[in-house]
Amino acid sequence: MIRDFDEMLSIVKSNKTMRIAVAAAQDKDVLEAVTSAAKMKLAEPILVGDEEAIRSFLRDMDIPYDFRIVNEPDVINAAKTAVSLVKEGExxxxMKGLIQTADIMRAVLDKDNGLRTDSLISHVMVYKTDSYDKLLFLTDGGINVAPNLEQKIKILENAITVCKxxxxxxxxxxxxxxxxxxxxxxxxxxxxDALANMKDRWSQLNTVVEGPVAxxxxxSKQACHHKGYKGEGGGNADVLLVPYYEVGNALGKSLTYFANAxxxxxxxxxxxxxxxxSRADTSETKLLSIALGSIVANYK
Incomplete structure (x- = not known):
């Protein structure tokens, strides 16, 4: 069990180096992140985008790495090409570069040439604070606005995969x-309540689901003691499944800005x-996100 990000980085370095296709890679922040990842052997970047602009950024940043670059100046086609590299096993x-999220997701979800599955697309954030003794997985504060019960099942299954x-x-x-x-x-x-009562489903994944839970x-085990809460996972949650996008978004930003997570x-x-x-993400968050993607890709 990985309990913090330092341990995660060590595990990723010891794994096979995963290859990351970056769609529309002509972005300084993204190039800095993937360069750091390559230097630490967290991932091997394949840069898809405007080759002239990419090489200009790399020269300006004095980056000596000789990355593979696939020239595709059009950002929509860059997304399609990056997706194709995955489909072809390359x-x-x-990773999203200088392109709108909707555009890269359109390429991912393309029925004929994308990377669709029977699951639902959802966002999983992993946080580490000084006040909690392990990693905390939060979902979904980034994609699904008001998921119904069936969608919450799939959101939870995605989060469990990340945990595994x-x-x-x-x-x-x-x-x-x-x-x-x-x-x-x-x-x-x-x-x-419905999710918590699907005990047979979750037991197959060695997962205990409890709810509704404040x-x-x-x-907080202390809060459980004071309120007489007896749930098996009380005060010890790995995953927080939020009911709506706004809850996850606000909770995640609170962890970042109030708790310095x-x-x-x-x-x-x-x-x-x-x-x-996001451009608002720290360089550390970008690097850790690449490492997280690498460890999940290796697992899958």
Missing amino acids: ADFL AMGLDKIYVSVLAGAESVNPKIPATVDA LDLAI KSAGIIMGAKVPIVLV
């Missing part, structure tokens, strides 16, 4: 809501993990 996972790739054996999931009581007027509590009872994130549900980084 790359193991994807990170070496977790038994996984504790808290399905978050505002309280532990099921209220028919609050759909989040109804869905949480955040304090998911992560380190983080990494990937998109799951396609045939390979997809690294999507």
Whole structure:
């Protein structure tokens, strides 16, 4: 079981080096991230995009690495080409460069030439704070706005795959809501209760799903003691499954900005993990996200 990001980096370095196809790679921040990843042997980049612009950035940054570059100046075609590299077995996972998320996902989800699966595309963020003694997996605060029950099942399955790739054996999931009581007027509590009662499904994955659970009872044993909460995973959650996009988005940013948490994130549900980084992400987050994508790609 990987308990922090330093340990994750060590594991990735000891694994087979995965190849990452970067769509529209002509972006300084992205090139800095993949260069660092290559230097640390976390991933082997294949840069798809405007070759002239990519080489200009590399020269300006005084980067000596001789990366493979696939010249495709059009960003839409760059996304299609990066996806094709994965389909043809030349790359193991994807990364978004200077392209809109919708455009790269359109290439990923293309019925004929994409990387679709029976699963649902969802976002998994991994956080490490000083106040929690292990990694915390948060889903989905990035893709699905108001998922229904069937979609939440697939979102949770995606998160469990990431947990398994990170070496977790038994996984504790808290399905978050505002309280532990099921209220028919609050759909989040109804869905949480339904998920928790799918015990046979989750037991096959060595996973305990509990809900509805308020955040304090998911992560604080002290809160569980004071409130008399007896759930098996109480105060020990690995995965926080949020009811809506806004909850995950706000909780994740709170961890980053209030708790100074380190983080990494990937998109799951396609045939390979997809690294999507924002300009607001720190260089460390970008690097850790590449490492996370690599460890999941190696697992899958």
